[in-house]
Amino acid sequence: MKKRLILINEETFEELFSFKLSLLNVFVAGTLGAIFLITSTTLLIAFTPLREYIPGYSSSQLKKEATILALKADSLSQALEKNEAYLKGIQKVLTGKLEHVAFNKDSILAQTQSTISPEALKASEEELSLRKEVAKEEKRGTTKGSFSKK
Secondary structure, eight states: OOEEEEEEOTTTOOEEEEEEEOHHHHHHHHHHHHHHHHHHHHHHHHTSGGGGGSTTOOOHHHHHHHHHHHHHHHHHHHHHHHHHHHHHHHHHHHHTSSOTTTOOHHHHHHHHSOOOOHHHHSOOHHHHHHHHHHHHHHHHTOOSSOOOOO
């Protein structure tokens, strides 16, 4: 069953556009229209600042501020640890548990600094094998392929 869609100028009754419609044509046009609408909406939200209004997404400015605040909190906690160690040293001197001559501010501050052991910095066997595999891939010149996991 075919239908005809006709656009007519109402004042002059002139036929502007005529199109034959079938059930398949309407279904295909509707499906393509829906796909286009969904795709364009997804792209609009994904690549514009509109995504910040969706719950769960945060703005880039908020992420930058959170990073800066985390770094400040870390440095403040380190400064607090140093001050506490310094005050404990002074407290030892004042209570007489430590001789005045043995007290040194630099030695107390050095105690608060954490050191990383050389064993923790050594590469594991998995890392060494991965490094060898990467070196082989670079020699062959095929850097676009993925590396196999062992």
